[in-house]
Amino acid sequence: MSLAPTDGETPKESVPSKTLTSQDLPAKSGDEKLAPGRVVAAIVFALFALAFFAAGAALVLTPANQLPGFLGHAHSRTHHTLRGIGSLIVGLAFIAAAWFALRYQSLALEQARAADAADAARQAPQARSVAVADDSENLPAA
Numbered sequence: 001m002s003l004a005p006t007d008g009e010t011p012k013e014s015v016p017s018k019t020l021t022s023q024d025l026p027a028k029s030g031d032e033k034l035a036p037g038r039v040v041a042a043i044v045f046a047l048f049a050l051a052f053f054a055a056g057a058a059l060v061l062t063p064a065n066q067l068p069g070f071l072g073h074a075h076s077r078t079h080h081t082l083r084g085i086g087s088l089i090v091g092l093a094f095i096a097a098a099w100f101a102l103r104y105q106s107l108a109l110e111q112a113r114a115a116d117a118a119d120a121a122r123q124a125p126q127a128r129s130v131a132v133a134d135d136s137e138n139l140p141a142a
Contacts, residue, residue, distance in 0.1 A: 038101050045098035052091035059084030 055071060060081055064074035072080050 034102065042098040042101040045094045045101060049091045049094035049098065052087050052094060056084045056087030056091060059087055 058067065059071060060079060061084075062079070063077045064072065064080055065077055067074075067080070072083060074080075
C-alpha cells in the first residue's frame with residue numbers, strides 16, 4: 001500500500017489522519033500492569049509472612065507456660081527460641097515469595113516484550129510520516 005496520493009487524491013482522502021499518542025509508544029517496564037492473580041498471590045504471601053512474624057515474636061518473647069496451645073504450650077518457664085527463629089525464617093521466605101510475585105519477570109516474558117517494543121518502534125515512523133503529511137496540507141499558503 002502506497003502512502004503517496006494517486007490520480008489527484010489528497011493524502012487526507014487516501015489515508016486517515018493519525019497522530020502519535022503516548023498509547024502508541026511501547027510501554028516502559030515500570031508502567032506495566034500486573035495480572036490480578038499475581039497481586040492476590042502477593043497479598044496472601046504478605047499476610048502469611050505477617051502471621052509467621054507474629055508467631056515467631058510470640059514464641060521468642062513469651063515463656064512456654066504462657067503460650068496458647070496451638071503455639072506449643074508447655075509446663076516450663078523456658079522460651080521456644082528455636083521454634084521462634086524457625087517461624088521468623090518462614091516469614092522471610094513468604095516475604096521473598098511476595099516480592100517474586102510482584103517483581104520477578106521471566107526471560108521469555110522479557111524477550112516477548114522486547115519483540116513487541118521493536119515492532120512498535122518499526123511502526124512508529126510510519127505513523128509519524130502520515131501525521132506530518134496531513135499537517136503540511138493544512139498550512140496556509142504563503
